[in-house]
Amino acid sequence: MRQLIGYAVSGVILAAVAFAFAPRNPQPLAATQLQVDRVQVNALLVSGPQLLAAGERGTLLSSVDSGRSWHAAQVSSARQATLTGLIALTPQVLVAVGHDGWILRSDDGGRNWQETRYDADLGEPLLGVWSADGEHVVAYGSYGKYLESSDAGQHWQAREMLGDGAHFNGMDGDRQGRRMLVGEQGLVLRSDDGGRHWQPLTPFYNGSLFGVVTLSASHWVAYGMRGQVFRSEDFGDSWQRVELNSAQPIYGHARLPGDAGVVLVGAGSQLIHLDAQGRLLDSSRRNGLGTLTSAVALNARHLLVAGERGVSQGPDSGLAAHAQ
Incomplete structure (x- = not known):
């Protein structure tokens, strides 16, 4: 009897080993969906x-x-x-x-x-x-x-660089050598020779600036903490505050095609549309998008935005799109 039991156990083990190493042709697994709305x-x-x-x-x-x-x-x-x-x-x-x-x-x-x-x-x-x-x-x-x-x-x-070690948060420029670099404590540096030499501009805001964008040789926009947006019509010699009904920080922007201006994005799912001179056209919010950090113009009519909830979010096709 013990021999029979031993043979049976050995047979089970051999069968298990044979099954474990036997070639298989399993059904392919479904492709994993990349959850970009969680990044x-x-x-x-x-x-x-x-x-x-x-x-x-x-x-x-x-x-x-x-x-x-x-x-x-x-x-x-x-x-x-x-x-x-x-x-x-x-x-x-x-x-x-x-x-x-x-x-x-x-x-x-x-x-x-x-x-x-x-x-x-x-x-x-x-x-x-x-x-x-x-x-x-x-x-x-x-x-x-x-x-x-x-x-x-x-x-x-x-x-x-100039700036006493302050954080540099944003930079923009053009092909003619004009550049601006913005950072914390209202820091703004300007160059008109392709970045070979820089000069600090007189501070016009005592909080952090998170970004800057050139709209033309003369027209520039800087933005940052507490919903602060400033526009210049003389390459930074003077600045005017753009009045917004918001104190939420602004983190990113997208230039729109042609002369359609720029859209700024930030906390509270806010989108701020400025014209080609940096003047306010529209300010709105998109529910459920959280803090927005960046944006790109897909074409003349649609803007894709992204942030703490990724880019696969919003109504319809799952994109956070803003029609201009």
Whole structure:
């Protein structure tokens, strides 16, 4: 009897082993839906037919259908650092920046990214990236961090800047050499020679400015804490406050095609439309979108916004769209 029991147990074990290692042809699993509405998105970018997004935990996403579906990019160095800025130097060459001095570069349109800089020891966030010509690139951020690249983001060098170590939060400019850099405590630096020389402007606000945008050679808009928006018609020599019925901070913007102006976005799901001279046209809120950090114009009529609840949100198709 004991032999029979032993044979039976051995047979069960052999059968289990054979089953475990036997070749199978299982039914394919359904594709996993990428839940972009559960990711904090800090930067949006339109590059050719693509829409790209960057955000928390090193998230880099791309979409070819105006944000209805998304695909995660391949990153050479998997890190959990938050990404804060994106720029397309050409349709194929892109640069992303973020916390811990992290800089990534793609040369295939955003499908694959390679790390070009990382400094976890210093741990200082980069908060944005900007370029006028696609070759000379600037990355800027906390404690006056200002990095320059002359080879489309492959190599970087630090540069000392005015500002006594204040955070640099936003930058914009044009191809004629005019630039502005804004930051905490009302800091505004201006250059008219492509960034070779900078001058501090007389402070017109004592709180943090989070962004600046050029609307023309003379017309500029700066925005920041407590719903503060300022416009200049003389390249920053003087500024006028744009009166808003809001004290919510404003974090991002999108220039609209043609002479349609700019839309600012911020906390409380607010959208603020200014004309091409920086004058207020409309201010509204979109329920359920949370804090908005970035926006891009998909075309002349629609704006896609993103923030703490990602970009797959809002009514209808799941996009947060604002018709102009």
